[in-house]
Amino acid sequence: MDIPSLTIDRVRQALLSRQFSASELAAAALRFAEAENAKTNAYLHFCPERAMAAARRVDERIARGEDPGALGGVPVAVKDVIVTKGVKTTCGSRLLADYIPPYDATAVIRIEEAGGVILGKTNCDEFAMGSSNENSAFGPVRNPVAPDRVPGGSSGGSAAVVAQGTAVVSLGSDTGGSIRQPASFCGVVGVTPTYGRVSRYGLTAFASSLDHIGPLARSVKDAATVLAVIGGRDPRDSTSAEAPVPDYSAHLTGDVKGLKLGLPVEYLRHLTSETGDLISRGVDQLKALGCEVREISLPATEYAIACYYIIATAEASSNLARYDGVRYTFRSATGDTLADMYRNTRGEGFGAECKRRIMLGTYVLSAGYYSAYYLKAQKVRTLIARDFANAFQEVDAIVAPVSPFPAFKLGEKVDDPLAMYLSDIFTITGSLAGIPCMSVPCGKTAEGLPVGMQVLTKHFDETTMFRLADAFENVQKKQ
Numbered sequence: 275m276d277i278p279s280l281t282i283d284r285v286r287q288a289l290l291s292r293q294f295s296a297s298e299l300a301a302a303a304l305r306f307a308e309a310e311n312a313k314t315n316a317y318l319h320f321c322p323e324r325a326m327a328a329a330r331r332v333d334e335r336i337a338r339g340e341d342p343g344a345l346g347g348v349p350v351a352v353k354d355v356i357v358t359k360g361v362k363t364t365c366g367s368r369l370l371a372d373y374i375p376p377y378d379a380t381a382v383i384r385i386e387e388a389g390g391v392i393l394g395k396t397n398c399d400e401f402a403m404g405s406s407n408e409n410s411a412f413g414p415v416r417n418p419v420a421p422d423r424v425p426g427g428s429s430g431g432s433a434a435v436v437a438q439g440t441a442v443v444s445l446g447s448d449t450g451g452s453i454r455q456p457a458s459f460c461g462v463v464g465v466t467p468t469y470g471r472v473s474r475y476g477l478t479a480f481a482s483s484l485d486h487i488g489p490l491a492r493s494v495k496d497a498a499t500v501l502a503v504i505g506g507r508d509p510r511d512s513t514s515a516e517a518p519v520p521d522y523s524a525h526l527t528g529d530v531k532g533l534k535l536g537l538p539v540e541y542l543r544h545l546t547s548e549t550g551d552l553i554s555r556g557v558d559q560l561k562a563l564g565c566e567v568r569e570i571s572l573p574a575t576e577y578a579i580a581c582y583y584i585i586a587t588a589e590a591s592s593n594l595a596r597y598d599g600v601r602y603t604f605r606s607a608t609g610d611t612l613a614d615m616y617r618n619t620r621g622e623g624f625g626a627e628c629k630r631r632i633m634l635g636t637y638v639l640s641a642g643y644y645s646a647y648y649l650k651a652q653k654v655r656t657l658i659a660r661d662f663a664n665a666f667q668e669v670d671a672i673v674a675p676v677s678p679f680p681a682f683k684l685g686e687k688v689d690d691p692l693a694m695y696l697s698d699i700f701t702i703t704g705s706l707a708g709i710p711c712m713s714v715p716c717g718k719t720a721e722g723l724p725v726g727m728q729v730l731t732k733h734f735d736e737t738t739m740f741r742l743a744d745a746f747e748n749v750q751k752k753q
């Protein structure tokens with residue numbers, strides 16, 4: 275059983291042909307993941323009992339002659355900001371180091387209903403704030419491709435396990451790029467669906483108007499299969515959409531001839547030469563497949579970072595107010611008064627990045643500054659969304675870089691939060707607009723570092739995004 279080479283289809287074939295059972299696969303996958311984890315620190319904890327119970331249910335289905343489910347027996351990892359009943363969910367924070375949720379996120383329930391086997395929870399930046407996974411209270415994750423480098427963030431663990439082969443697919447969360455950027459850095463596929471496509475019920479809130487759950491996988495097809503499983507309306511999340519969820523994999527025809535693609539001129543200015551070269555080569559390959567490529571303009575891009583770091587911090591300052599030492603486990607041992615207890619709990623529990631964001635967010639929401647910052651940022655957000663709406667009148671999809679540079683060295687940017695924020699420039703715009711966007715591998719630099727290409731489409735048109743990314747992936751695999 276070569277676990278790192280498994281795909282959803284391969285697992286299915288093996289189970290149906292009785293090559294191995296779901297229980298055998300789960301036991302082997304857990305052993306392998308536990309042994310390999312020391313190399314990356316990508317998993318924070320495993321849930322063997324839950325995994326074995328899920329695998330047994332799949333074996334019982336097969337024994338009864340039933341279908342094992344779209345994810346039957348597939349080893350899955352879940353980012354530790356997504357709650358799992360009875361299984362620790364820390365959000366990468368000291369504040370939740372011992373938190374055991376009493377309920378499951380909707381995406382988790384859907385994964386298990388489809389036969390998925392959750393092996394464990396993955397490391398991430400504290401409360402999903404970061405671009406390198408170095409803001410985790412439980413140590414950084416090493417990039418499996420280059421262990422002296424970051425895996426990206428905040429879903430660094432979820433990207434690393436898929437790249438390392440210790441899970442077939444994983445769930446991450448994306449607020450401003452946290453699925454696409456680590457996918458790009460680790461050389462895997464990462465998908466941020468349309469806002470509202472996947473229920474956020476059970477996703478620990480960072481910035482609610484921007485938070486998404488999405489899949490990471492080693493192929494576009496596997497990512498598409500997972501999205502079809504977790505997507506769709508959920509009565510427990512009023513922002514989840516009624517829109518029907520298509521069978522995405524059925525649309526991966528390889529035919530992208532005549533598709534009109536836009537290349538945003540504003541994005542190409544910021545690129546380092548090697549990433550830029552790989553993206554241009556990718557664009558040429560898409561042209562060779564029969565796509566029509568034209569330059570487009572997204573003029574509000576220059577305001578995107580400022581806009582995002584106002585809106586995201588404002589929402590975060592409100593969402594993180596609940597960690598007060600009264601609920602959710604961690605409480606400071608010192609302090610004579612209630613106010614001291616709050617202050618000390620938050621002072622000791624939150625890491626530096628969360629504190630920075632709570633302060634920034636509180637500032638931009640304060641009475642005197644609300645209209646100068648928060649209100650203005652909301653208006654800019656509308657302009658950014660309008661840029662995309664205008665572009666999609668002309669083109670079917672947009673192709674762009676994911677990050678200005680490939681994976682950087684551990685420690686390289688930790689002391690410069692602004693440089694870290696600037697690296698989110700290409701992913702933040704799609705998040706602010708709420709459109710579907712994904713990263714698909716686009717080759718490697720001379721040093722062997724993966725680079726991802728971003729594909730963006732209009733709201734709820736994940737089908738075109740997957741079709742284009744799949745055709746592109748086929749070309750990449752032939753190289």
Ligand code: GLN
Nearest residue numbers: 402404448449450451452
């Ligand atoms: N890097 C961005 C940030 O730090 C995005 C994080 C995310 O998408 N969760 O906010």
